[in-house]
Amino acid sequence: MNIEKIEIKEGIVKNLNDRFCRARIVILTDYKGLNVAAMNSLRRKLKQEDIEFQVVKNSLLTRASQNSDVEHIKDYFKGPSAVVFGYNDTIVPAKLLTEFIKEKENENFKIKVGVMDGKVIDFEAIKVMASLPSREALLSSMLSVLKGVPTSFVRVLNSIPQEFVNVIMAIKEQKESTE
Numbered sequence: 315m316n317i318e319k320i321e322i323k324e325g326i327v328k329n330l331n332d333r334f335c336r337a338r339i340v341i342l343t344d345y346k347g348l349n350v351a352a353m354n355s356l357r358r359k360l361k362q363e364d365i366e367f368q369v370v371k372n373s374l375l376t377r378a379s380q381n382s383d384v385e386h387i388k389d390y391f392k393g394p395s396a397v398v399f400g401y402n403d404t405i406v407p408a409k410l411l412t413e414f415i416k417e418k419e420n421e422n423f424k425i426k427v428g429v430m431d432g433k434v435i436d437f438e439a440i441k442v443m444a445s446l447p448s449r450e451a452l453l454s455s456m457l458s459v460l461k462g463v464p465t466s467f468v469r470v471l472n473s474i475p476q477e478f479v480n481v482i483m484a485i486k487e488q489k490e491s492t493e
Contacts, residue, residue: 323374330370330378330397339400339407339430340384341440345369346394347422356414356423365407366399383432390426403449404430412444 334340345353360367370378372391379385400407408428414420428435435443447455 326370326374327378330374331380331382333366333399334379334382334384337399337401339398339404339428341398341400341407341411341428342387342390342426343396343398343411344393344424344426345396346424348420352420352423356410356420359410359414360398360407363406363410364402365410366401367396368399369394369396371395383429386432386434387427387429395426405443405446405448408440408443409448412441 348356357367372393372395375384375391375395375397376388379388379391398407398411411425415423415425425437425440427437428440446452
């Protein structure tokens, strides 16, 4: 093997390792049986969400995973492997991949395993993640809950003087009726 090829492979390994370290979630997939059109369709869907998808040789994956959380899943680097890198959101990649698998012509596409925050996640955990609402939806519902707390607090505070006035009025009416 000549020096130029070795330098190219070292560059690929270094680039992959950097991406492994930066990614919030890494999902390893098996693309066997997927045609080129389906693969390009998946790449476009992922790219729209700033998610990367790359087919990589297992030997390069093994070398690149060293000193990263992805090293925990090196035993899964067998057969045709493609890696999905999610940098911003951990739920969107899981959602897009599970939706892609549900399409009839993509039934051969498989999710092998993933790594998120240093923890190995299997296909079932990724399916559960895919069923969760997106980050924006979760933040929106949390904001509505937080917005409701001060409103309820103001209502409670407002009811105290109102109740006091009602008690005073009742005492006044009672005194007027006894006179």
